[in-house]
Amino acid sequence: MESKLLKYVEGERYHNVFNFKKESMVKLIKYMFQFLNNDKNSISEGDLKNIMDSLACMYDTLALKECQTEDKEFINDFILLCYNVGLKSQNTGIQGRVEAVRRITQLQGSMIAQIEISQRQLKYMERYERFCPPALEINKSYLANLQERLK
Numbered sequence: 001m002e003s004k005l006l007k008y009v010e011g012e013r014y015h016n017v018f019n020f021k022k023e024s025m026v027k028l029i030k031y032m033f034q035f036l037n038n039d040k041n042s043i044s045e046g047d048l049k050n051i052m053d054s055l056a057c058m059y060d061t062l063a064l065k066e067c068q069t070e071d072k073e074f075i076n077d078f079i080l081l082c083y084n085v086g087l088k089s090q091n092t093g094i095q096g097r098v099e100a101v102r103r104i105t106q107l108q109g110s111m112i113a114q115i116e117i118s119q120r121q122l123k124y125m126e127r128y129e130r131f132c133p134p135a136l137e138i139n140k141s142y143l144a145n146l147q148e149r150l151k
Contacts, residue, residue, distance in 0.1 A: 001077055002033045008074040017071050020057040028054055029078075032085050043089045051082055055097040062104045066112060075105055 008014055009025045018025075028050050035043065043051070058075055061067070067075070079098045086094030 002029065005029050005074065005077055013070060017067065018057055018061055020054050024050065025054065032081050036084055036088060041089055043091065051085065051094055052097055055082060055101055059101050059104060062108055067108065072105055075101065
């Protein structure tokens, strides 16, 4: 998984999607894999800040941009790595931030689908609004009379 993450970061797509420096992300990924493979269970404040900043960057990106499938694959692999680091170091801050990124990744697809459905419905309603047969006009006045009587 390490090579897959590093390959994505080194590619052009990473630069176009994320605002987190490429060199910093490469160092962070390598550090997290080293951390998981050694006996140390604590993370320095600086490394913790870098992990939290990278997760915040991903959250912001997902909130503001539509991500492609390969971007989401990178994000899912990266948050899995962060989650494992959070488990090993018993840091609930990392785990909470990972959960937030995971949720917005899942929601982004459904939000985009909802926007597309809403756009189709809007077009349908615009066409329907222009179509008003005479019988509908009669029904409108009948309904207005009924509402007055019910008051």
